[in-house]
Amino acid sequence: MARTSILAAMILAFIFAPLPARAQETVTPIDLGLLRDSEIAVVQKLLYSMAGRTEVGMQMGLMPFDPYTTALLGNMTISRHFSELLGAELALAGGYGMKNGHYRELEGPTYGVAPEAYRFLGRMVGSVEWTPVYAKMNWLGRKVFHHNVFLLGGAGATLEQSVLPAADLAFCPTLTWGLGARIFGGSRTSLRLEIRDDVMLQHRSQTDTNAIKQNVMLLIGLSRLGGAS
Amino acid sequence: MQRYILPVLVLFTGCNQYQLFRVAGHVQTSFSNDVDILFVVDNSPSMYNEAGALGLNFNTFIEDLVAPESGQSTVTLGDAVDNYSEYVTHLGLFLDYQLAITTTSADPEGLIDPGDAGTLTGAPSIVSPDTTDDVEGAFRSNLLCDTTWWPSPCVSDDQEDCISYDPNYVCGQDPGDEITWEYLDCVCGSNWEQPGSGSGTEEGLEAAFLALCRATPNPPAACYADSQTGTSFWYGDESSNLGLLREGATTVVVIVTDEGDTSRRMAQGEEDPETYLDLLDLFENRVIMVVIGPHYESDTGAFLCAGEATSWGARRYIEATEATGGFYNYIVDQDDSGECVTTDFAQHLEDLGDLINQLTNVFSLQTLPDPATIRVFVDGDEVAEAICTTTDGIETCGDGWSYDVSINAVAFHGSTVPDYNAEVRIYYLPMEELPRDLPF
Structure with a gap:
């Protein structure tokens, strides 16, 4: 649990660290009359606009937080950005969860125990994307990266399989939310980092029980924006 | 912002919960279907009655394994195919078994006598149908003549804790339920020298582990003596029980004792035998523990005829048998008058025969x-x-x-x-x- 918490904190720190760096553009003062603070809504010039554009992305992912399985996955996303703030995304992922060292030790002769764990096989979720932060980050005084931070929330379904020999399948209704960031490499390409938490209702057939399960995944990949910036 | 971080972390890191199944079973490891049976006998002075009962009833066990129609060849896979129906209906006939004895004395002072610290008693110390035509007699000799401590002869009829004379006994007769000096002379020879008594600190699990250590040329590092374990296994002791562990065989350890386990690698009072189960896992062979031990009823906590036995020592044995698929039988019970009596060893040995017969299908x-x-x-x-x-x-x-x-x-x-x-x-x-x- 401690390792998990530290890793999550590091990821959040990475994502939120640039926030104070929202740069104020230095401009030559022009007399526009008196502006109140509440009337200043935009402080950042959006060099890479997403409004009205479609984004296609591919990511690799890892689910390291389950106590008994570790899954590798590939994730494909297609997003439509209605404005700079709002968009919709469809994500399709496939992967395979393997028993980890804890599981193998438990099922050995010393303990003779086999948890009714389920391995990840795939998921399809639709999400609404809200991108409230656009910022620049100066790297070692030499390079400026434009990036944004977004939140995702949505629903879909996950396919999992029991790691017990019966290998029962489970189709799980899933709620998902996530937090991510795009680091723009140009008007069309960006490096996309994301942490997702899928919360699903899972029916486990061997014990005939229902359980809430969380799949927390770390994703990294590239995405490409179509249309003009 | 900081006030949001904690709930976010909680959401991301909630642990998934799963029901835990138990797993039983193992790999049927070899065609030979070998079973190596190691008796770990408590040879302290309080145990001669029980050792005698084990020896006198040993025919029950052998008869269970060697049925009259035995003799099926299991040399090749073809033999098994030819005899498949026989194999399915009489699995015991296809077992290739061997027997050996060590004692619960794992802390010898000075020289190590046969049976101490995992060494085997008797000559030959490993008895099997391949090495002798009279497996029953050879095992009985190893047990009664080279393992068990016997008290002094009785000098009066009402004396207890002694061995009687029976001048009328003729070698070969059924001795009944009582061991006499004449019977021992018949089994052991007239000039036999009886062994000394074993340690009063009974370490059944340690002795079993040391016996297996001595059975291989490359024992695990945990076998060797160090200042922490104080055990008696030294460089040069490797292979001193060579032949006891056969490749692919199932090893059945049968501990016969009236005390709980007090093996040295575990703290006094510790009930979970995990330490020794882990040590036994270091060997490739599957190990099944069987204990004929103190009358401790784990369900109720009742402890009958306890003597100096401890409940935690008995529980240690009980958990070891449960974890390995063996069984735990009581060595003593109370009769109708409330007196403590040795239980029926014929029944224990029948249970052991059944267990071994069922290794392949149960x-x-x-x-x-x-x-x-x-x-x-x-x-x-x-x-x-x-x-x-x-x-x-x-x-x-x-x-x-x-x-x-x-x-x-x-x-x-x-x-x-x-x-x-x-x-x-x-x-x-x-x-x-x-x-x-x-x-x-």
């Missing part, structure tokens, strides 16, 4: 299962539950498996009896808590 479960949750797999393929019918009190089952609640085991029937080298896995939800704490 798989013991470590804890009581919820029968509805049992699922059985052989080489990854699920085996269906057998349909059993009872006619005139005799149960017959079709192909598949059945759960026998009387022995808490899953039995295979007909064509589903696992073949050699098959991997058998039985999954079930336990009715009780897990017997051992899990590390994760």
Whole structure:
């Protein structure tokens, strides 16, 4: 649990660290009359606009937080950005969860125990994307990266399989939310980092029980924006 | 912002919870179907009656393994194919067994006598149908003449804790239930020298481990003596029990004692035998523990005829037998008048014979299962539950498996009896808590 918490904190720190760096553009003062603070809504010039554009992305992912399985996955996303703030995304992922060292030790002769764990096989979720932060980050005084931070929330379904020999399948209704960031490499390409938490209702057939399960995944990949910036 | 971080972390890191199935079964490791049986006999002065009972009743065990129609060849796979129906119906005939004895004395002072610190008693110390025509006699000789301490002769009829004379006894006669000096002379020879008594600190698990250490040329590092264990296994002791552990064999350790375990690598009072189960796992052979031990009823906590035995020492043995698929029988019981008497060793040996006979088609479960949750797999393929019918009190089952609640085991029937080298896995939800704490 401690390792998990530290890793999550590091990821959040990475994502939120640039926030104070929202740069104020230095401009030559022009007399526009008196502006109140509440009337200043935009402080950042959006060099890479997403409004009205479609984004296609591919990511690799890892689910390291389950106590008994570790899954590798590939994730494909297609997003439509209605404005700079709002968009919709469809994500399709496939992967395979393997028993980890804890599981193998438990099922050995010393303990003779086999948890009714389920391995990840795939998921399809639709999400609404809200991108409230656009910022620049100066790297070692030499390079400026434009990036944004977004939140995702949505629903879909996950396919999992029991790691017990019966290998029962489970189709799980899933709620998902996530937090991510795009680091723009140009008007069309960006490096996309994301942490997702899928919360699903899972029916486990061997014990005939229902359980809430969380799949927390770390994703990294590239995405490409179509249309003009 | 900071006030949001904690709830976010909690959401991301909630632990998934799973029900825990127990797993039983193992790989049928070899065609030879070898069973190595190691008796670990308490040779302290309080045990001569029980050792005598073991020796006198040993024919029960041998008769269980060697039926009149024995003699089926198991040299090649073809033999097994030819004798398949015989194999399915009389599995015991195909067992290739051998017997050896060590003692619970693991802390010798000075010289190590035969039976101390995992060494074997008797000559030959490993007895099998391949080495002698009279397995029963050879084992009895090793037990009574080279392992057991005997008290002094009786000088009056009402004397206790002594061995009587019976001048009328003729070698070869049935001695009945009592060991006499004449009987011992017949078994051991007239000039036999009886062994000394063993340690009063009974370390059944340590002695079993040391015996296995001595059976291999490359024992695990944990075998060797160091300042912490103070055990008596030194460089040069490797292979001193060579032949005891055969490749691919199942090893059955039978501890016979009236005391609980006080093995040195565990703290006094510690009930979970995990330390020694882990040590026994260091050997490639499957090890099954059987204990004929103190009358401690783990369900009720009742401790009858306890003597100097401790409940935690008895529980240690009980948990070891449950974890390895063996059984625990009481060595003493109270008769109708409340007096403590040695239990029927013929029954213990019959149970042992049944256990060994069933190694190939009956798989013991470590804890009581919820029968509805049992699922059985052989080489990854699920085996269906057998349909059993009872006619005139005799149960017959079709192909598949059945759960026998009387022995808490899953039995295979007909064509589903696992073949050699098959991997058998039985999954079930336990009715009780897990017997051992899990590390994760």
